[in-house]
Amino acid sequence: MGYLFNRQQLHELVWSAPMTTLAKSLSISGVGLAKACRRGDIPVPPRGYWARLAAGQHVARTPLPRRAPGATDRVIVGAGRPQLYQPEPPRGHDRDPGGNDRMQPEEQSPEAPVYDQTLDEVEARIRRALPAKFRVVRTLENPHPQIARLLREDEERRDAVMKNRYAWDKPRFESRFEQRRLTFLSNLFTLLGRLDAQGSARGRDGRELNVRVGDQYVKFRVETLITLRPRTHPTTTKKEPMAIEVEVARWQHGEREERLFWRDGEDGKLEDRVREIGVAIVLTGERQYRKSREFSYRMNRHSFDERVEKVRQAREEAERQEREARLQAEHDRVARLLGLVSARQQAQQIRAYVDEVLSSPDVMAGRAFDGERDTWAGWARRVADHLDPLASPVPTRLERDATLPDADPDGGRAT
Numbered sequence: 001m002g003y004l005f006n007r008q009q010l011h012e013l014v015w016s017a018p019m020t021t022l023a024k025s026l027s028i029s030g031v032g033l034a035k036a037c038r039r040g041d042i043p044v045p046p047r048g049y050w051a052r053l054a055a056g057q058h059v060a061r062t063p064l065p066r067r068a069p070g071a072t073d074r075v076i077v078g079a080g081r082p083q084l085y086q087p088e089p090p091r092g093h094d095r096d097p098g099g100n101d102r103m104q105p106e107e108q109s110p111e112a113p114v115y116d117q118t119l120d121e122v123e124a125r126i127r128r129a130l131p132a133k134f135r136v137v138r139t140l141e142n143p144h145p146q147i148a149r150l151l152r153e154d155e156e157r158r159d160a161v162m163k164n165r166y167a168w169d170k171p172r173f174e175s176r177f178e179q180r181r182l183t184f185l186s187n188l189f190t191l192l193g194r195l196d197a198q199g200s201a202r203g204r205d206g207r208e209l210n211v212r213v214g215d216q217y218v219k220f221r222v223e224t225l226i227t228l229r230p231r232t233h234p235t236t237t238k239k240e241p242m243a244i245e246v247e248v249a250r251w252q253h254g255e256r257e258e259r260l261f262w263r264d265g266e267d268g269k270l271e272d273r274v275r276e277i278g279v280a281i282v283l284t285g286e287r288q289y290r291k292s293r294e295f296s297y298r299m300n301r302h303s304f305d306e307r308v309e310k311v312r313q314a315r316e317e318a319e320r321q322e323r324e325a326r327l328q329a330e331h332d333r334v335a336r337l338l339g340l341v342s343a344r345q346q347a348q349q350i351r352a353y354v355d356e357v358l359s360s361p362d363v364m365a366g367r368a369f370d371g372e373r374d375t376w377a378g379w380a381r382r383v384a385d386h387l388d389p390l391a392s393p394v395p396t397r398l399e400r401d402a403t404l405p406d407a408d409p410d411g412g413r414a415t
């Protein structure tokens with residue numbers, strides 16, 4: 001089972017007990033726990049820390065460094081689908097003050113993301129991290145490794161053409177603009193590396209450009225001005241103006257598209273603004289991370305609200321069914337009462353009728369009663385007693401006959 005920590009949680013945990021003990025409780029190896037801490041830039045106690053602490057020596061805890069721009073605040077420890085980590089409550093404290101069971105992590109309302117620095121403060125931190133003496137190189141004599149790879153591939157194409165003039169794959173970076181573009185990218189990637197961001201140029205033409213800032217990938221393009229802005233009026237200079245466009249990732253449907261843009265102009269060339277562009281790209285990584293957190297929070301909040309609404313509807317439906325069941329039970333009780341009253345009245349009416357039949361000498365058999373009068377009267381009174389809820393139940397003739405033994409095969413009654 002995996003666990004999902006925030007950096008503060010994991011930092012507090014690894015400084016609360018030896019790594020081997022913690023790793024065992026998390027069902028992971030000590031090496032795996034140490035790797036997770038490195039991924040999250042979380043310092044761990046040095047060798048001998050717990051021995052010195054047990055000996056009563058003063059030992060200092062290494063504070064948790066700030067989250068790097070664009071880096072996630074979440075750290076997954078262990079394998080499998082991660083669940084939110086919650087420390088075990090003390091024994092006897094597994095209920096809240098009201099006596100109810102504590103809510104499970106998936107039942108708790110998601111918390112809105114909170115950051116210890118504003119974007120302006122993050123930008124100031126990025127600027128402070130800029131190398132004080134960064135010199136823009138105007139040649140490709142010692143390029144960044146990503147650009148050196150593109151140049152090696154182009155050199156291989158050039159050698160192939162030298163050997164066979166019909167070779168179809170011609171060199172791609174020989175033009176003045178391409179040389180300038182690669183030089184600019186080499187400088188930009190080198191500067192970004194000083195800011196702990198890794199640039200990448202992929203594709204045969206080196207035009208799949210992105211920068212990994214923390215856990216975010218920032219895409220951008222470096223092209224001629226007319227390529228990025230086709231409606232731009234053509235320039236009167238002989239050199240093609242160069243431009244760079246940085247794409248800010250979108251996370252929500254219908255979100256406004258945002259792109260950062262720089263170009264050669266009256267205020268100078270792109271090479272003169274490489275520091276500004278580098279800061280903007282790293283800050284874009286942080287912005288993308290915050291946008292992703294906000295999007296995730298809104299989705300989780302929406303799912304939570306839906307679950308709460310379903311629980312509310314289910315509770316209301318259960319309460320409605322319970323009310324209806326109580327009303328139905330009361331209705332059935334009243335109906336039974338009315339039935340008993342009616343049965344009592346019918347029994348009294350039958351008895352009164354029997355008395356009238358017995359007291360009237362002129363009544364006719366077959367019209368007022370069936371059979372012999374006294375026998376009929378006994379039967380009628382038994383029917384009344386059977387109907388009367390206040391009388392002791394007396395079995396009717398049919399019920400008595402049903403309890404008699406079956407007749408024997410010879411036609412007589414079984415003994």
